[in-house]
Each structure stands twice: as C-alpha cells, then as structure tokens.
Amino acid sequence: MQGKLLLTGGSGMVGRNIRAHDRAANWEILAPSSRTLDLTDAGAVRDYIAETKPDLVIHAAGRVGGIQANMANPVSFLEENTAMGRNIVMAAWRGGVRRLINLASTCMYPREAQNPLREEMILSGPLEPTNEGYALAKIMTMRLCEYIRREDPLAQYKTLIPCNLYGLHDTFDPKASHLLPAVIHKLHVARETGQAEVEIWGDGTARREFMFAGDLADAVLRAAEDLEALPDAMNVGLGHDHSINDYYRVAAEVIGWQGRFTHDLSKPVGMKQKLCATDRQEAWGWQAQTSLEEGLAQTYQHYLERTSS
Known part of the structure; x- marks a missing residue:
C-alpha cells in the first residue's frame, strides 16, 4: 500500500473515476461526503486531517456550474471555492501532510490567450467574465500551493490543470x-x-479538447506516486x-x-x-490512452x- 489518501470531491465525476481506477487499489482512500466534511468550515477540515492523518491529499472538490449559474451567483462561486481550496491546503500543510495534488481548471487562462494554452500564460491577461469568480478561486489555490513550495521545499504541493472532460x-x-x-x-x-x-x-x-475522465484518473494516480518529478503546475490533456x-x-x-x-x-x-499545450506532460512521460x-x-x-x- 502507498498509504492513506484523502480525496475531496469523491462523489463527483472526477472523484468517482479516481476511486474506480486500478491504481486506486494501491491506497487506503478516504472520500468523505460534503455532509461528513464541510470543506468551507476551516475548523472541521483541520480536525478531520488531524484525526485521519492522510499521507496524500487530492483536492478534486468544488462548486461548479454553467454560465448562467456563474453569472447569477459570482459571490458564492468565488467565496465557496476559495474557502474550500484555502481550508484543505492550509489544513494539510499545517497538519504535516507532505504531498498534495490540487486539481484546477483551464478557466484560469486569460480570455484572449493564444492556443495552445501554456501554463506560464496564467495571470497574463483578463479572465473570461462569465466565470471569473470560479477562475479566481482556482488561481488562488494554485498560487497558495506554489507559495507553500517556496517556503517549504519538502512539501510536494502540485497543481494539475485538466482540459475539458467527459x-x-x-x-x-x-x-x-x-x-x-x-x-x-x-x-x-x-x-x-x-x-x-x-x-x-x-x-x-x-x-x-475533451479527454476521457478515466484518463485523467490515470494521470492523477500516477502523479500521486511521482510528485517529485512534476512541475508546480501542469496541463493534463490530449494535445x-x-x-x-x-x-x-x-x-x-x-x-x-x-x-x-x-x-x-x-x-x-x-x-x-481551446487547446492545452502538453509540453510539460510529455516531458513527464504520460499521455491519454482512450x-x-x-x-x-x-x-x-x-x-x-x-x-x-
């Protein structure tokens, strides 16, 4: 066994594909529901991590919705996703968890970014206004992981940025x-x-660009076993x-x-x-198979x- 894995968002599409993947058998997986663990409650998240002591956290949870929902509720999309990202990352770091995979989104790329979308383009221009709140929350969580890495080089806190999924x-x-x-x-x-x-x-x-969710699960669980080799942020896509x-x-x-x-x-x-550059992914040695x-x-x-x- 690789150890104990705390998976947020375990009942969502990505989380369920991770749990069903063959590589998941290498881990003891904790996938609490939102009723069991409210990720917007900093104290509850801190206590859960202190009690369960995971070896790895995969943050796949988030409040998601279509264009209309994002435009109608920008405060909640920004506030809830910011709180979830901050709470899980900081509780993990302060709780002594050395390994964390943060799943982000291509909505972090500027609206006018040239294709293919390269990781260094993030924060180089204005975001798409229709889901800006969600995108800002995802950028904050990614940056928080990078800042932790600067202060604590032993912390392997990395961000994966998947393309569209089905x-x-x-x-x-x-x-x-x-x-x-x-x-x-x-x-x-x-x-x-x-x-x-x-x-x-x-x-x-x-x-x-649409990638099969089972392929993302494969990339995430391979990354879980090889975090040191990953850059701080990496697209995961077809190319x-x-x-x-x-x-x-x-x-x-x-x-x-x-x-x-x-x-x-x-x-x-x-x-x-909307196409992701896969240079970093290819250098890491992974590609989708489906x-x-x-x-x-x-x-x-x-x-x-x-x-x-």
Missing part, C-alpha cells in the same frame, strides 16, 4: 450537462424517436482537439443514428478553439445503464 458518471441532464453528454442525450433521443435531422448550434467548426462537427459525427456512429445534421448559424458558438470512439462508446453504455435504472 465520461462515466457525467451529468446527462440537458439543462445542466456540458457538450458531449448533451450530444449523447440529443442523438439517443433522435434515434429512439426517429428524427431525421439534428441541429448543431453555429457552423460546427469551433474546436474543443489535439476536434471540431464540434466531429464530436457529433463520431457520437452518431457510436449511437447508431443515421440522420443528417443542420446548422443554426444564429446561435452562439463561444471561442473558436480514443474518442472508445471513450464515447463507454460513456454511451454508461448513459444507457443510468437511464434504464
């Missing part, structure tokens, strides 16, 4: 889901109801992207829908591209199991 345990509710689970749901309904056409917002040429049209096409093949796509050019499409076709097939099977139960 996969098992994703949210498929059309009102709350991200692109790929929404596409899966839409095309499944189209097949089941005999729709001949499915509409894509915009012209479908915007490009996005390549696909167009929105490509995602729809591959999903249609996986699901077995054979209709035609139309495009509503009046609808917003967002940024034309193809888009395989990942979508596994995700669709999971969707079918969820909707039938």
Whole structure:
C-alpha cells in the first residue's frame, strides 16, 4: 500500500473515476461526503486531517456550474471555492501532510490567450467574465500551493490543470450537462424517436479538447506516486482537439443514428478553439490512452445503464 489518501470531491465525476481506477487499489482512500466534511468550515477540515492523518491529499472538490449559474451567483462561486481550496491546503500543510495534488481548471487562462494554452500564460491577461469568480478561486489555490513550495521545499504541493472532460458518471441532464453528454442525450433521443435531422448550434467548426475522465484518473494516480518529478503546475490533456462537427459525427456512429445534421448559424458558438499545450506532460512521460470512439462508446453504455435504472 502507498498509504492513506484523502480525496475531496469523491462523489463527483472526477472523484468517482479516481476511486474506480486500478491504481486506486494501491491506497487506503478516504472520500468523505460534503455532509461528513464541510470543506468551507476551516475548523472541521483541520480536525478531520488531524484525526485521519492522510499521507496524500487530492483536492478534486468544488462548486461548479454553467454560465448562467456563474453569472447569477459570482459571490458564492468565488467565496465557496476559495474557502474550500484555502481550508484543505492550509489544513494539510499545517497538519504535516507532505504531498498534495490540487486539481484546477483551464478557466484560469486569460480570455484572449493564444492556443495552445501554456501554463506560464496564467495571470497574463483578463479572465473570461462569465466565470471569473470560479477562475479566481482556482488561481488562488494554485498560487497558495506554489507559495507553500517556496517556503517549504519538502512539501510536494502540485497543481494539475485538466482540459475539458467527459465520461462515466457525467451529468446527462440537458439543462445542466456540458457538450458531449448533451450530444449523447440529443442523438439517443433522435434515434429512439426517429428524427431525421439534428441541429448543431453555429457552423460546427469551433474546436474543443475533451479527454476521457478515466484518463485523467490515470494521470492523477500516477502523479500521486511521482510528485517529485512534476512541475508546480501542469496541463493534463490530449494535445489535439476536434471540431464540434466531429464530436457529433463520431457520437452518431457510436449511437447508431443515421440522420443528417443542420446548422443554426444564429446561435452562439463561444471561442473558436481551446487547446492545452502538453509540453510539460510529455516531458513527464504520460499521455491519454482512450480514443474518442472508445471513450464515447463507454460513456454511451454508461448513459444507457443510468437511464434504464
């Protein structure tokens, strides 16, 4: 056994994929629910770490939401995510935990940053206004880990910055889901109801990088065994992207829908591209193993199991 691992956010998509990964068997995993451990309560977090004495902390928890939720509640997104990051990092450090992995977000990159997004670009320009509060909280937690490293070189407190994710345990509710689970749901309904056409917002040429969540779990648990070799902050991604049209096409093949796509050019499409640079990841010697076709097939099977139960 590698030791005792405290995983925050253990019931979320990333946390559940980490817990289900083969490498997780190397650890005694503590994954308290938010009811058991309120991460916004500094005293509760301090006491939990003092009582359980983990060897490693993986911080995967956070308050997340779509554009509308972020714009409507910027105070809570900033305050709650800042509190969670500060409380877990400081309680770990002051409690003698020498190893911590902080999971961040590509929303930390400036709105106008050039692709591919490199780690040194963070704080080089204004953030995307629609989720600025969430992004600022993630930047604060990353910087806190870096400052701890400056004061205490023996503390291996590192930040991983994943690209967009999809996969098992994703949210498929059309009102709350991200692109790929929404596409899966839409095309499944189209097949089941005999729709001949499915509409894509915009012209479908915007490009996005989506990695299978099981691959992120692999990277995180490998990092847990090799923290000393990591830089202070590192993107985790594919190093390549696909167009929105490509995602729809591959999903249609996986699901077995054979209709035609139309495009509503009046609808917003967002940024034309969001691609992570993977130079540091490649130097570390890791790459994702799951193809888009395989990942979508596994995700669709999971969707079918969820909707039938």
